[in-house]
Amino acid sequence: MTLTWDINDPQMPQEPAHFDHFREWPDGYVRFIYSSQEKKAQRHLSGWAMRNTNNHNGHILKKSCLGVVVCARACALKDGSHLQLRPAICDKARLKQQKKACPNCHAALELVPCRGHSGYPVTNFWRLDGNAIFFQAKGVHDHPRPESKSETEGRRSALKRQMASFYQPQKRRSEEPGARSAQDIRGHLSSTLAPEPTELFDMTADTSLSITGQSCPSFPNSDVHRVTCDPPPFQGDVILPFQKYSNPSIYFPGPPWGYELASPGVTGSSPIPPCIKIPPFSYGSYERSMDFTASYHGWKLTHGKPSLEEKVECGQCQAVPTSPYYNLELPCRYLPVPPAGTQAMQTVITTTVAYQAYQHPALKHGDSVQEASSLAGCTYASENPPMPIYPQALDPQEGVVQAASPSGRAPVEVPGDSPATRPTLAFPHETGASRTDGADAWDVCLSGVGSVMGYLDRAGQPFGFDNEDF
DNA sequence: GATTGCGGGCCGG
DNA sequence: CCGGCCCGCAATC
Numbered sequence: 001m002t003l004t005w006d007i008n009d010p011q012m013p014q015e016p017a018h019f020d021h022f023r024e025w026p027d028g029y030v031r032f033i034y035s036s037q038e039k040k041a042q043r044h045l046s047g048w049a050m051r052n053t054n055n056h057n058g059h060i061l062k063k064s065c066l067g068v069v070v071c072a073r074a075c076a077l078k079d080g081s082h083l084q085l086r087p088a089i090c091d092k093a094r095l096k097q098q099k100k101a102c103p104n105c106h107a108a109l110e111l112v113p114c115r116g117h118s119g120y121p122v123t124n125f126w127r128l129d130g131n132a133i134f135f136q137a138k139g140v141h142d143h144p145r146p147e148s149k150s151e152t153e154g155r156r157s158a159l160k161r162q163m164a165s166f167y168q169p170q171k172r173r174s175e176e177p178g179a180r181s182a183q184d185i186r187g188h189l190s191s192t193l194a195p196e197p198t199e200l201f202d203m204t205a206d207t208s209l210s211i212t213g214q215s216c217p218s219f220p221n222s223d224v225h226r227v228t229c230d231p232p233p234f235q236g237d238v239i240l241p242f243q244k245y246s247n248p249s250i251y252f253p254g255p256p257w258g259y260e261l262a263s264p265g266v267t268g269s270s271p272i273p274p275c276i277k278i279p280p281f282s283y284g285s286y287e288r289s290m291d292f293t294a295s296y297h298g299w300k301l302t303h304g305k306p307s308l309e310e311k312v313e314c315g316q317c318q319a320v321p322t323s324p325y326y327n328l329e330l331p332c333r334y335l336p337v338p339p340a341g342t343q344a345m346q347t348v349i350t351t352t353v354a355y356q357a358y359q360h361p362a363l364k365h366g367d368s369v370q371e372a373s374s375l376a377g378c379t380y381a382s383e384n385p386p387m388p389i390y391p392q393a394l395d396p397q398e399g400v401v402q403a404a405s406p407s408g409r410a411p412v413e414v415p416g417d418s419p420a421t422r423p424t425l426a427f428p429h430e431t432g433a434s435r436t437d438g439a440d441a442w443d444v445c446l447s448g449v450g451s452v453m454g455y456l457d458r459a460g461q462p463f464g465f466d467n468e469d470f
Numbered sequence: 471g472a473t474t475g476c477g478g479g480c481c482g483g
Numbered sequence: 484c485c486g487g488c489c490c491g492c493a494a495t496c
Contacts, residue, residue, distance in 0.1 A: 044474085052475055053487075061475075064487080089473055091489085120487065149473095156472095 003031050007060055007136040012129040019132065025145060026124065026137045034133040041133040044126045047148040048114075048141060049087040053123065064121040065114035065139075068146040069097065075105035086146035087111055116142040 005013050013033075020032040022040045024047040034041035044050075050063035069085035077083060083104055088094040098111055114121040117139025127134040147155070 052473095054475095054477060054479095054489090055486075056477075058476080062486095090471090093472060123486095 007125040032135045061126040063124045067112045067114040071102035072110045073107035086152045116140045
């Protein structure tokens with residue numbers, strides 16, 4: 001079955017035959033239909049930090065992604081993973097959050113904005129219609145997953161308990177004349193004057209890290225062995241941001257790209273070639289500034305290798321990696337010169353960076369990718385603005401690589417903006433690539449990345465798979 | 471205090 | 484007109 005609706009349609013499908021299981025981490029240009037009884041859907045929840053966005057349409061709730069808060073120094077946590085806090089939804093709370101320091105190394109925190117949808121934040125749309133809640137996502141998150149809401153809340157409550165037990169005895173002691181401890185004073189300051197220095201204390205406590213004597217909190221990607229197992233979409237009209245791979249992988253974020261499922265089973269039917277995901281600007285410029293571009297520095301590519309069991313378990317899952325990405329020991333700053341033999345990657349990176357940096361406003365990708373838009377292989381632009389790679393639908397029968405010019409678009413025009421409307425160049429240089437071909441193509445794409453991956457290997461964090469609730 | 475949804479309004483393409 | 488985004492308000496927890 002294929003999707004025939006778009007969130008903006010005047011009329012939505014009536015009485016859908018089946019409902020999807022709730023997805024906590026929807027990513028890519030996906031659409032789901034939830035039951036109006038589904039609690040999480042009712043609340044429009046998402047693992048991503050989504051904030052309400054006014055779209056001036058009372059029937060459709062629109063939310064845009066806030067990205068993720070990371071340590072500016074990309075310090076490694078005990079388990080080697082990296083801090084990936086959930087941005088506060090409220091603007092005010094978020095500003096306050098950003099003023100705090102990394103609970104792990106006390107460096108500054110950085111808000112990594114989401115630019116997965118044509119350079120803009122990924123957007124999610126919710127629409128209640130009859131007994132169904134229609135969900136549509138546009139864009140591919142180009143940043144790690146933040147803590148899920150439940151994790152953040154759990155941490156917060158744990159902190160409260162902890163603070164309560166911490167202050168109780170302190171208070172009692174402070175009641176004794178001249179018996180105030182340093183912590184007491186700092187605690188007092190932080191709650192009154194709250195000058196810069198006390199922020200550390202504040203923040204440390206806020207995240208209940210080791211300093212507070214509590215075990216490491218459950219950061220989203222710290223539990224490497226969790227498995228992401230989104231049930232397959234019934235509609236089979238999903239473009240995955242990327243798939244699970246048999247090889248360690250890194251992938252390009254930037255512009256949306258991924259695989260479009262011809263059918264639910266496709267997801268786990270074949271190994272998908274490794275993809276590359278790097279943050280925009282990462283290798284484009286080395287100067288570090290304190291403006292927003294700073295948040296693009298300090299990313300690293302991380303990868304891991306899902307276990308066989310995981311792969312099997314995810315055979316029919318959406319397989320959204322937790323944080324296939326990065327974060328790191330400041331790759332751009334520490335990797336001033338790409339290792340030799342990385343030309344292929346450099347090309348990819350360069351184009352992606354250029355694209356991201358340029359943010360050509362006229363460029364849009366495949367929103368509303370319908371069943372008709374089966375695209376195969378990966379493509380990239382050879383001109384400015386560069387074209388992101390789009391390893392998409394890989395139906396051997398229908399797969400057609402996007403042509404190199406607007407005149408050579410995918411055979412079937414896709415409603416709405418589509419990647420096919422952008423000038424692209426077949427890559428590596430073939431058309432009608434089958435899924436296998438696509439993999440080969442990727443091998444080519446990534447050849448020479450070894451040295452980089454070697455670095456990433458050392459600095460990277462394992463490829464994590466989150467459990468999605470079914 | 472934080473989250474969430476709503477809606478007015480502004481701005482740029 | 485559309486999409487992004489800012490803001491304030493209100494309800495809720």
